[in-house]
Amino acid sequence: MSTPSSLESLIEALRCLPGIGPKSAQRMAYYLMQRDRSGAQRLADSLSLALGALRHCQRCNTFTEAEICDRCLSSKRDASLLCVVETPVDMNMMEQTHAYSGLYYVLMGRVSPLDGIGPRELGLDQLLARACDGLVQEVILATNFTNEGEVTAHYLSEMLKNHAIRVSRIARGVPVGGELEYVDSGTLAQAVRERRSLSE
Amino acid sequence: MTLRHKVDSQPAFVLHAYPHRETSLIVEVFSRDFGRVALLARGARRPRSVLRGLLLGFQPLELGWAGKGEVQTLMKAEWQGGQPLLAGKALLCGYYLNELLMYLLPREDPHERLFSVYAETLRRFAGGMLESDLRRFERALLQELGYGLTLESDARGVPLDANGYYAYEIERGFVSLQRPGSSALSVSGKTLLDLAREDFSDPSSLAEAKQLMRALIAHYTGGAGLKTRKIFMELQEL
Numbered sequence: 001m002s003t004p005s006s007l008e009s010l011i012e013a014l015r016c017l018p019g020i021g022p023k024s025a026q027r028m029a030y031y032l033m034q035r036d037r038s039g040a041q042r043l044a045d046s047l048s049l050a051l052g053a054l055r056h057c058q059r060c061n062t063f064t065e066a067e068i069c070d071r072c073l074s075s076k077r078d079a080s081l082l083c084v085v086e087t088p089v090d091m092n093m094m095e096q097t098h099a100y101s102g103l104y105y106v107l108m109g110r111v112s113p114l115d116g117i118g119p120r121e122l123g124l125d126q127l128l129a130r131a132c133d134g135l136v137q138e139v140i141l142a143t144n145f146t147n148e149g150e151v152t153a154h155y156l157s158e159m160l161k162n163h164a165i166r167v168s169r170i171a172r173g174v175p176v177g178g179e180l181e182y183v184d185s186g187t188l189a190q191a192v193r194e195r196r197s198l199s200e
Numbered sequence: 201m202t203l204r205h206k207v208d209s210q211p212a213f214v215l216h217a218y219p220h221r222e223t224s225l226i227v228e229v230f231s232r233d234f235g236r237v238a239l240l241a242r243g244a245r246r247p248r249s250v251l252r253g254l255l256l257g258f259q260p261l262e263l264g265w266a267g268k269g270e271v272q273t274l275m276k277a278e279w280q281g282g283q284p285l286l287a288g289k290a291l292l293c294g295y296y297l298n299e300l301l302m303y304l305l306p307r308e309d310p311h312e313r314l315f316s317v318y319a320e321t322l323r324r325f326a327g328g329m330l331e332s333d334l335r336r337f338e339r340a341l342l343q344e345l346g347y348g349l350t351l352e353s354d355a356r357g358v359p360l361d362a363n364g365y366y367a368y369e370i371e372r373g374f375v376s377l378q379r380p381g382s383s384a385l386s387v388s389g390k391t392l393l394d395l396a397r398e399d400f401s402d403p404s405s406l407a408e409a410k411q412l413m414r415a416l417i418a419h420y421t422g423g424a425g426l427k428t429r430k431i432f433m434e435l436q437e438l
């Protein structure tokens with residue numbers, strides 16, 4: 001018994017999702033076609049709607065349906081601060097802190113030398129143009145504290161240092177409410193190395 | 201290697217990691233007694249995984265694994281400490297070392313001396329990267345992997361002359377030249393003798409050694425062009 005070609009192409013299409021191999025793709029396709037055809041219709045509709053409507057904000061690079069997203073247009077945000085994050089999820093985490101009222105730039109990735117992802121692949125020239133709008137005075141680098149996040153931050157600071165913009169990096173250390181007894185050794189070691197003076 | 205084995209508390213460094221399925225990682229590690237090994241870290245990308253944040257490159261770890269075949273299963277990982285996180289240019293150079301090891305080190309081929317040179321290089325990097333650290337590592341890599349970088353005598357077995365000029369012929373060795381520059385890859389005898397002694401105090405020796413190493417590495421990596429070099433150059437263009 002051979003698989004109809006439309007079913008086969010559905011299975012093949014589902015495999016583009018991260019972590020989905022041929023077996024899972026087959027299971028998903030059978031499920032959609034057999035058990036949940038209305039769910040399948042919704043999925044198809046919202047996929048084509050999103051594909052048609054979503055684009056990258058011209059200023060912050062996150063997903064939006066307009067040319068420029070609401071946050072970038074808001075007059076309540078401090079336009080002198082620009083916070084650089086790796087993903088839209090990271091931006092949402094920053095927003096939940098209520099500690100930051102500036103604007104953002106979302107890289108949609110990070111520099112990863114061994115995967116061949118460099119400044120060109122990330123389109124860092126677009127970020128440079130954004131940071132040089134004349135209003136931004138400080139760029140806050142909030143990329144991850146992984147080696148890739150660090151190397152990204154290094155690139156950005158090198159790129160921005162010739163443009164008279166202050167560049168800062170978010171601090172790392174022992175978590176709030178953290179007891180030393182339960183903090184992992186790597187974090188504690190780095191917190192000791194990056195200790196700050198309390199006497200002026 | 202089809203033998204099933206179980207390895208405990210093995211000193212190792214993560215060279216690179218790839219996502220595998222929804223929540224796992226395939227980790228390429230450089231271990232002291234087993235060389236380069238690929239390990240499956242099950243669930244390492246789950247939010248609460250103990251492995252998350254631990255399988256970080258350039259940090260000395262102790263790993264335990266078991267299984268057979270090309271990809272074995274990581275059972276245990278412990279952070280060893282003593283190595284500050286790399287930053288800036290040293291971090292980029294760390295990636296360069298890892299790319300060289302990924303390219304040139306065959307799987308499951310132990311190189312204990314190279315392992316200790318690698319660890320030592322990372323420790324030096326923590327205090328800021330120096331060109332001489334790179335040359336020392338490249339030299340150890342080529343010698344350990346049996347690329348026969350003989351730095352005492354030329355291809356005919358005649359001791360190198362500090363005042364002479366040589367061309368390097370791949371697989372053959374150094375060939376004496378009548379005058380400098382008559383070969384694309386011409387180096388002075390002094391550079392070679394300095395490299396043999398790991399004496400990098402002479403800037404012109406250091407500069408020549410860099411050109412020599414670049415040419416040799418380009419040859420042994422199949423001329424494909426290293427990703428880290430490309431990205432390094434993009435940084436300079438910014």
Ligand SMILES: [Zn+2]
Binds near residue numbers: 059069070071
């Ligand atoms: Zn925006």
